[in-house]
Amino acid sequence: xxxxxxxxxxxxxxxxxxxxxxxxxxxxxxxxxxxxxxxxxxxxxxxxxxxxxxxxxxxxxxxxxxxxxxxxxxxxxxxxxxxxxxxxxxxxxxxxxxxxxxxxxxxxxxxxxxxxxxxxxxxxxxxxxxxxxxxxxxxxxxxxxxxxxxxxxxxxxxxxxxxxxxxxxxxxxxxxxxxxxxxxxxxxxxxxxxxxxxxxxxxxxxxxxxxxxxxxxxxxxxxxxxxxxxxxxxxxxxxxxxxxxxxxxxxxxxxxxxxxxxxxxxxxxxxxxxxxxxxxxxxxxxxxxxxxxxxxxxxxxxxxxxxxxxxxxxxxxxxxxxxxxxxxxxxxxxxxxxxxxxxxxxxxxxxxxxxxxxxxxxxxxxxxxxxxxxxxxxxxxxxxxxxxxxxxxxxxxxxxxxxxxxxxxxxxxxxxxxxxxxxxxxxxxxxxxxxxxxxxxxxxxxxxxxxxxxxxxx
Amino acid sequence: xxxxxxxxxxxxxxxxxxxxxxxxxxxxxxxxxxxxxxxxxxxxxxxxxxxxxxxxxxxxxxxxxxxxxxxxxxxxxxxxxxxxxxxxxxxxxxxxxxxxxxxxxxxxxxxxxxxxxxxxxxxxxxxxxxxxxxxxxxxxxxxxxxxxxxxxxxxxxxxxxxxxxxxxxxxxxxxxxxxxxxxxxxxxxxxxxxxxxxxxxxxxxxxxxxxxxxxxxxxxxxxxxxxxxxxxxxxxxxxxxxxxxxxxxxxxxxxxxxxxxxxxxxxxxxxxxxxxxxxxxxxxxxxxxxxxxxxxxxxxxxxxxxxxxxxxxxxxxxxxxxxxxxxxxxxxxxxxxxxxxxxxxxxxxxxxxxxxxxxxxxxxxxxxxxxxxxxxxxxxxxxxxxxxxxxxxxxxxxxxxxxxxxxxxxxxx
Ligand SMILES: Cc1cc2nc3c(=O)[nH]c(=O)nc-3n(C[C@H](O)[C@H](O)[C@H](O)COP(=O)(O)OP(=O)(O)OC[C@H]3O[C@@H](n4cnc5c(N)ncnc54)[C@H](O)[C@@H]3O)c2cc1C
Ligand code: SF4
Ligand code: SF4
Numbered sequence: 001x002x003x004x005x006x007x008x009x010x011x012x013x014x015x016x017x018x019x020x021x022x023x024x025x026x027x028x029x030x031x032x033x034x035x036x037x038x039x040x041x042x043x044x045x046x047x048x049x050x051x052x053x054x055x056x057x058x059x060x061x062x063x064x065x066x067x068x069x070x071x072x073x074x075x076x077x078x079x080x081x082x083x084x085x086x087x088x089x090x091x092x093x094x095x096x097x098x099x100x101x102x103x104x105x106x107x108x109x110x111x112x113x114x115x116x117x118x119x120x121x122x123x124x125x126x127x128x129x130x131x132x133x134x135x136x137x138x139x140x141x142x143x144x145x146x147x148x149x150x151x152x153x154x155x156x157x158x159x160x161x162x163x164x165x166x167x168x169x170x171x172x173x174x175x176x177x178x179x180x181x182x183x184x185x186x187x188x189x190x191x192x193x194x195x196x197x198x199x200x201x202x203x204x205x206x207x208x209x210x211x212x213x214x215x216x217x218x219x220x221x222x223x224x225x226x227x228x229x230x231x232x233x234x235x236x237x238x239x240x241x242x243x244x245x246x247x248x249x250x251x252x253x254x255x256x257x258x259x260x261x262x263x264x265x266x267x268x269x270x271x272x273x274x275x276x277x278x279x280x281x282x283x284x285x286x287x288x289x290x291x292x293x294x295x296x297x298x299x300x301x302x303x304x305x306x307x308x309x310x311x312x313x314x315x316x317x318x319x320x321x322x323x324x325x326x327x328x329x330x331x332x333x334x335x336x337x338x339x340x341x342x343x344x345x346x347x348x349x350x351x352x353x354x355x356x357x358x359x360x361x362x363x364x365x366x367x368x369x370x371x372x373x374x375x376x377x378x379x380x381x382x383x384x385x386x387x388x389x390x391x392x393x394x395x396x397x398x399x400x401x402x403x404x405x406x407x408x409x410x411x412x413x414x415x416x417x418x419x420x421x422x423x424x425x426x427x428x429x430x431x432x433x434x435x436x437x438x439x440x441x442x443x444x445x446x447x448x449x450x451x452x453x454x455x456x457x458x
Numbered sequence: 459x460x461x462x463x464x465x466x467x468x469x470x471x472x473x474x475x476x477x478x479x480x481x482x483x484x485x486x487x488x489x490x491x492x493x494x495x496x497x498x499x500x501x502x503x504x505x506x507x508x509x510x511x512x513x514x515x516x517x518x519x520x521x522x523x524x525x526x527x528x529x530x531x532x533x534x535x536x537x538x539x540x541x542x543x544x545x546x547x548x549x550x551x552x553x554x555x556x557x558x559x560x561x562x563x564x565x566x567x568x569x570x571x572x573x574x575x576x577x578x579x580x581x582x583x584x585x586x587x588x589x590x591x592x593x594x595x596x597x598x599x600x601x602x603x604x605x606x607x608x609x610x611x612x613x614x615x616x617x618x619x620x621x622x623x624x625x626x627x628x629x630x631x632x633x634x635x636x637x638x639x640x641x642x643x644x645x646x647x648x649x650x651x652x653x654x655x656x657x658x659x660x661x662x663x664x665x666x667x668x669x670x671x672x673x674x675x676x677x678x679x680x681x682x683x684x685x686x687x688x689x690x691x692x693x694x695x696x697x698x699x700x701x702x703x704x705x706x707x708x709x710x711x712x713x714x715x716x717x718x719x720x721x722x723x724x725x726x727x728x729x730x731x732x733x734x735x736x737x738x739x740x741x742x743x744x745x746x747x748x749x750x751x752x753x754x755x756x757x758x759x760x761x762x763x764x765x766x767x768x769x770x771x772x773x774x775x776x777x778x779x780x781x782x783x784x785x786x787x788x789x790x791x792x793x794x795x796x797x798x799x800x801x802x803x804x805x806x807x808x809x810x811x812x813x814x815x816x817x818x819x820x821x822x823x824x825x826x827x828x829x830x831x832x833x834x835x836x837x838x839x840x841x842x843x844x845x846x847x848x849x850x851x852x853x854x855x856x857x858x859x860x861x862x863x864x865x866x867x868x869x870x871x
Contacts, residue, residue, distance in 0.1 A: 024516035025489075027503060028496035033473045045488070072490065073475045092488050115479070137478040326474075326535040334469060385469070 036077030070142030076419025110141030147197030154373030160196035233349030263328035343410035376414030548679030615649030712772025753868025766838035803844025
């Protein structure tokens with residue numbers, strides 16, 4: 001708890017309606033979408049960059065910890081104040097400042113929700129390419145901090161590939177501009193790129209200049225069914241090797257297919273070992289050559305059968321299986337942990353098989369969903385939190401999955417971030433030199449280590 | 459729900475925040491304690507005794523600020539039944555502490571008692587006509603109810619029945635009309651239009667004498683009174699020999715449907731509730747199912763439609779009303795943004811949470827103005843009250859109408 005005079009100073013900075021200090025309301029800022037708790041002493045909602053600067057000056061003077069927060073959808077604990085202090089919630093700094101059709105750019109404040117950016121761009125035939133599954137609610141500040149990627153990431157990349165420039169307030173309270181917000185010249189050390197994915201440990205993004213992408217006129221959606229999970233993985237690698245870049249390639253394993261079918265009754269083959277959902281976009285002339293090539297890959301990799309959506313309704317029907325995953329798994333067991341490892345695309349098949357083997361070995365349910373195009377696997381580990389042994393086993397299996405991913409030449413996190421959750425694995429994934437280099441960078445921005453402490457770096 | 463079951467149900471929330479996208483109280487505030495995810499967290503902490511569920515005024519406030527609009531629920535990937543959980547907790551609070559006085563006065567005093575509600579309309583009309591409004595505007599809650607009060611009609615629907623109901627022994631269909639309190643007392647034009655439209659489609663109509671459906675009591679957590687009213691209605695309704703029970707109030711309809719869950723543990727009433735639920739039909743769907751006759755009189759204007767929560771998420775009716783509107787000759791229909799977002803009326807919510815209610819209403823009104831429509835159509839009297847209040851407050855020159863009013867107009871009746 002902060003004393004009254006400190007609270008009053010904060011009220012002077014952001015206005016009293018933008019300060020939350022009550023014991024009860026603070027509990028609602030003690031979580032994000034992960035399982036990690038952390039209660040702040042106060043939550044503030046700045047609405048201008050100047051307010052953010054003043055907040056940093058204040059925090060530095062008082063030696064208080066600061067944790068930035070967007071919508072609180074982080075899956076690795078990044079948005080919780082695990083060591084107390086001030087939470088700066090950016091969600092009320094949410095204006096779209098400018099949209100430029102000719103340059104295909106949009107300038108927004110950090111609290112703008114991804115979906116609002118999509119809605120603003122759409123009338124111009126444009127989109128913001130990064131489309132994390134949380135796009136209806138997550139903020140662009142959070143997307144940048146986590147370098148969020150989405151379903152169309154295979155073709156269009158992640159958030160960092162679409163950030164042109166940033167306005168950032170660094171822990172000293174200074175405002176720094178990067179990339180094209182600093183100058184259109186490339187002759188600069190562009191800090192934008194490494195702020196993306198730094199998980200809010202270096203400063204608070206207050207504004208972002210983003211690149212928009214034309215929406216392609218045609219989309220083809222297909223699914224293919226496989227008798228072997230590894231075949232599906234190989235098929236994905238094969239399609240890319242043929243020079244086709246679909247927007248989406250999602251693999252569901254047998255456990256997930258069965259759960260979805262029981263839940264949503266879509267007529268999925270419950271005996272299939274894998275289902276591949278795939279989408280390509282482009283001009284019709286491009287699709288004319290790509291679609292046959294994909295079908296060839298299906299056949300070569302022993303797909304049992306495949307289907308192509310003939311219209312929007314059929315397209316939605318194919319997508320429905322993917323969208324029902326969450327609800328379906330909730331029916332099997334009350335709790336679940338979603339892992340987020342990445343392996344090189346050519347190791348996908350091996351990794352999928354090995355995760356299935358782990359499930360068998362430990363006698364637990366693991367449903368696998370993979371953003372296969374990126375080699376990003378999401379094993380969903382189901383358990384019952386009321387049974388202590390189950391939770392223990394799950395933690396152990398998570399460890400094994402990480403080790404397996406690293407052994408395959410992969411890494412710890414595709415899109416959920418390191419946060420609090422995976423800090424302990426960092427020394428396994430990175431060399432001592434790399435970690436110490438990252439720490440020096442962190443030090444340059446935040447020598448006192450008051451800014452989002454405990455996250456990302458061990 | 460039992461304690462353990464409540465905890466288990468809340469645990470299904472995996473904090474994904476999908477509710478941010480649809481919860482009206484979050485949309486206008488951006489506060490985590492004003493959204494399903496936050497409310498559920500506090501309740502869970504209360505149920506797990508980390509905080510005192512029954513003695514934290516702030517917790518109670520956040521729980522009471524929920525509109526029970528169900529938007530979070532239908533959108534929740536984990537299917538968390540948030541409104542059911544919140545209603546249970548409110549019932550628990552009410553059982554422990556009793557209803558706060560103003561609610562008791564309003565709900566048990568008036569809505570539970572048809573004669574007193576009738577008298578209230580007459581007094582209110584007198585008060586509106588006599589210019590004594592300024593006097594009562596001074597007091598807080600009275601001020602809010604005063605703002606919301608529609609222009610009181612001279613006669614209730616029931617007063618009018620002898621002049622409206624036709625004997626139709628040869629009629630093809632026989633239906634009962636569930637005449638809700640608000641329509642009866644505050645919007646008699648609507649009730650009369652419903653009866654006339656039904657009759658014009660060869661339905662003989664009976665209007666049984668019933669009690670309030672119990673919506674206000676349910677929302678306040680007054681379970682005991684809610685059950686009493688529900689039992690009475692079920693007894694009366696199940697004696698009827700009709701092919702359908704028609705509602706033109708989305709709230710009454712949704713609540714009548716919920717009687718089934720209310721009596722989960724009482725076989726006799728559960729059976730009755732199931733029977734009534736099967737007979738229940740909202741006026742739009744029923745007309746479409748009949749193959750109703752389209753009106754002939756041209757109504758040349760642009761209209762838009764507001765989905766009442768109890769219609770779109772309670773009765774699961776939204777396309778039917780739009781279809782009927784679009785069929786009316788001369789009408790041009792425009793969809794408004796966030797048409798299915800709660801208007802902030804939520805029964806008597808506006809009276810007890812005026813600030814939040816007004817902000818939500820303002821958003822609704824902006825969306826309405828964005829359409830350029832001259833008539834805002836809906837199918838629930840509680841929404842009509844709130845929307846009319848919005849028109850007055852923001853000085854908007856449009857009209858609020860119930861679907862059946864326009865339909866009756868196009869019939870020339
Ligand atoms: C159902 C669900 C689906 C998801 N799907 C995906 C997906 O497909 N792809 C994906 O990549 N992620 C996904 N995520 C994870 C999460 O949504 C993303 O990481 C998202 O970018 C977080 O945004 P947020 O606004 O919620 O940020 P928060 O969770 O509030 O914060 C995330 C991190 O960013 C920091 N931060 C927030 N705002 C700022 C700012 N302005 N400046 C600096 N740092 C800041 C915080 O300190 C924290 O460390 C999903 C999450 C959920 C719950
Ligand atoms: S949408 Fe459902 S599961 Fe997600 S946070 Fe809201 S209530 Fe919880
Ligand atoms: S019922 Fe409506 S107001 Fe209540 S939490 Fe859900 S969306 Fe929000």
